[in-house]
Amino acid sequence: MSDLLIGRMSASVADWPNAGQVPVMLRHLAEDRLDNALREHPLPDGEWCVRRLDIALELDPERPLSALETGWADRILTVLRQSLHDGSSDVVRYERPEQAVDDLLRGLTLRRYDRAWAWRQVRLLEPGDPEPAAEPRAVFLRALARLHHAAGAALTRLVADVGAAPLHRLLGSEGWAHAGLIVARDAGIPWAPGSTLASVDGDKRQAADIGDGPRASSADGGRRRAEALDSVERGARRTAHAGREASGSAAAEYAAVERLAAAVAASGVLASALLRSGLRVDDATLESWALIAIADLDPVLLRRDDATRHALVRAVAARLAPHADRQPTLGLATAAVPAPRLASAPKHGSGKTTRDDIRGDAEPPRADSFTAWGGLLFLLNTAAEARIPTSIAEPPFLARHTGWALHHLAVRLAAAEPDDPSLLAFSGLTAPPSADEDEPERQALDACATRWTIATADRLRAAGTQGDDAELVARVLRRDALVIRDPGWVEISLPVADVDIDVRRAGLDLDPGWVAWLGQVVRFRYE
Incomplete structure (x- = not known):
């Protein structure tokens, strides 16, 4: 349910038989009617901020007050939707x-x-x-x-x-x-x-x-x-x-x-x-x-x-x-610089698809992608049990960053292409890393993948699901999803029809939230 923040609500009514009823109606509107209207006709998800909306209503004193209050609530939501669509500067919506x-x-x-x-x-x-x-x-x-x-x-x-x-x-x-x-x-x-x-x-x-x-400028700032x-x-x-x-x-x-x-x-x-x-x-x-x-x-x-x-x-x-x-290259030539992951930062409060930036360019597209391996990031909920965060920060991975290790683990766990959106989101990368594993790294990666598979299968079996390790994990990983990414933030959007009771009982699709060792927020959403 969306959060609608309204600082003050007032009404001016002409020719109303009982002026004392108006404050009571407003209180009912704020405390109850708007919530009911939002439940029945929800606004798009997110936080909605309203600076000012002036809404004209025709009221029939012959109708019950409860019906009038419900009509007010429905009208407010209709105007909010229209104001956002029209690009009103008085309504802003943040999806997250x-x-x-x-x-x-x-x-x-x-x-x-x-x-x-x-x-x-x-x-x-x-x-x-x-x-x-x-x-x-x-x-x-x-x-x-x-x-x-x-x-x-x-x-x-x-x-x-x-x-x-x-x-x-x-x-x-x-x-x-x-x-x-x-x-x-x-x-x-x-x-x-x-x-x-x-x-x-x-x-x-x-x-x-x-x-x-x-507090103070750098000692040599001048x-x-x-x-x-x-x-x-x-x-x-x-x-x-x-x-x-x-x-x-x-x-x-x-x-x-x-x-x-x-x-x-x-x-x-x-x-x-x-x-x-x-x-x-x-x-x-x-x-x-x-x-x-x-x-x-x-x-x-x-x-x-x-x-x-x-x-x-x-x-x-x-x-x-x-x-x-x-300058000295320190023994390595700098690799070609890829295009950055695109930050969304849409112009909320506008129905237009462009926004002003420092060059006046059109807003870049979101880096949203479909995958058949949407359950891969469910494994983050068993990473600690498999000792993954500590293992990939120790020898033989001291010359590797976390994303490199996670991507090489992902290709062992999921039969997906290296550039699959779920694998890149799982590792926090924009492109597959080099595949130059040496023998100690290969052995350590195989051991990590095995432990991760066992830890995930054990979690599922503890929740009452039966099957061998590889079969259970394959069923978790293989599911259609939309991967939505910004730097520091990943959301996996899955069809609500694909909610898996076994996965849910095992707690694999609980939002990990902020994952410190990845440096990003991870969320799962069914819609």
Whole structure:
């Protein structure tokens, strides 16, 4: 059922026999009649915000008050539907909370504040926040800090939508550093803005607190950009030199960092957008970009040991710097950058299919796809029982990101094409990864797939379903569905006629919600 938020409802009635009845009718309308009307004639799913609707009604004093109240409720819903279809600026509908977040962040970035009233209704703006038009950056960072575990995904969707340049104009180096702190907080790691690249020269700085806005500028924020880029290049050269001089386990660790950095630059949505922007920024901003880009591809990478994390941030920053192809490649050429996953951010409240953006282009299509393997993501509910999150973060997968491992597991579990939408959503990727498994990885992947199959079959048998392991899991995985994706968010929409009692009893189609080790929200919907 949709949420309809109405702040105040009033009525003015002329020539009514008993004026005292009108407030009572309004109260009944708000407390009961609208809910009944919504149950009988539901609005499309989502949160509906209404600024003001003026509705003219003809009332018959000969009819019972209950019938009049029901008629009012039906009329209100009819006008709401029509207002949304006509593009009224007084009605906004968000299909899901992430779309409201995207609308807020996009509006602040592009200095468009006409929906501030709706942002307040859905509580993205709180009492005490500055006015968006007066302090857009402070409001942006406050809203970002309140997202809790979804800040990185929101930034990724925003940059994929409007580009890096408008956001950089809003945030600047100071704001990017604060955004990096928020992402680091969500990952549960310590991080000092501006210290990772400088740490090559032994500079140690204290991490700033995460508050409602930036507390202080980066220590070197005023340096000329050329000097900042020189710092990145020096760090890259030292890292490259360390890799050439290393041997044994140190050389293997260096090679792992190289491979992961190349994957972030080549496959991450945020990294792809930042690379295309060509922005020249200082080293503190590059560090923030690198940190957030790593979290975008695989938040688990940020929870590696401090030395690995710092080396990875340095390597990714070197790849994100302008003219990165002229800097040391750290032993790997950067792969071609794919097109980003498309953020939806539709123009809610408009029946039109286009919206203004920084170029005035038409709204990009949603990345919705049909699959015959819609049950694959049900396995997320048995991942912990199969020890998947810990297994794919340990040897022999230290040179691989989570998406690579999950995709290689998915092709073992489902007889689907590697580019099937469910496999890509399952792994959080936009394209199949390379298939270059070495022998230790192959053995470990086979063992993980076997454990996952057994854990899922055991869950089904515990709920009363009989069959052998492979047969039970195949029945779970094989089902038609629509895969709807945005960065940080996946929804699997299945036909309501395909509700499976065995799956439901086993709890496999319960919404996983926020999956920390994937860095995304996963939801299942029957319709």
